[in-house]
Amino acid sequence: MKKLIIGLDLSFNSTGICVTLFNENNVAQKMEFYKILFDSEHNITSKQYTPHEIKNVNQIIYKMPTNILVDDLLLTEQKNDKEQLQSTLKAMICSKKIVALLNKIIIKYKPDTIIYSFENYIMPAFAGKNQLKTVSGLITLQGLIREKVIMLSKTHNTHIKLTCPTPSANKNNFTSDGKADKQKMIDTFIKHYDGNKLLPNLSVGKIDDLIDAFSLMVWGYSHYLKQKEKEIIPII
Secondary structure, rough: OOOOEEEEOOOOOOOEEEEEEOOOOOOOEEEEEEEEOOOOOOHHHHOOOOOOOOOEEEEEEOOOOOOOOOHHHHOOOOOOHHHHHHHHHHHHHHHHHHHHHOOOOOOOOOOEEEEEEEOOOOOOOOOOHHHOOOHHHHHHHHHHHHHHHHHHHHHHEEEEEOOOOOHHHHHHHOOOOOHHHHHHHHHHHHHOOOOHHHOOOOOOOOOOHHHHHHHHHHHHHHHHHHHHHOOOOOOO
């Protein structure tokens, strides 16, 4: 039985995705890293942002739609309305890119089971307006993707499971420190998971989203194994 475990560190600007194929013995056979990047520079031109190449990472660019404009949807010129509509359109396009990628991966590997591991978004105790807007937009993005991966499972007749650890729970599972910062996540990736072999160019570009995606994949894998252990019936 083939399994895919997919960690998704969602962001409008740079989503990290780690896809790992496991065989029937739960041994990793193949791992792929992806980044979904927002091109904020060329939304109204035919030009496209070209990111720095990162070895072993497939990078996909998306822009805001040109056939649906925020100004055409606005009833009033209120700033809040404009920001909310921009966030909605960005979530629509970003989720479309991500789900199209997931669909290709499913077709490529034809897994029997897929485990999706998303980070759960916790509202900050002292949240400013910008923080609240960001979290609100990410919740919208994650909701769209959850809906679409469930529909993908029906299309491909694939069994799926979803898990949504909190940031602190995921960090604790990965580093044994629920308050680990970005550098500690990277250090753990290198020291305990041969990170320099998986991603040889750790000094090039933004890689913390890839490390977070990897850690979310590890969360899905470790909790899958724990569930399998519970299913084993002891012989008396």
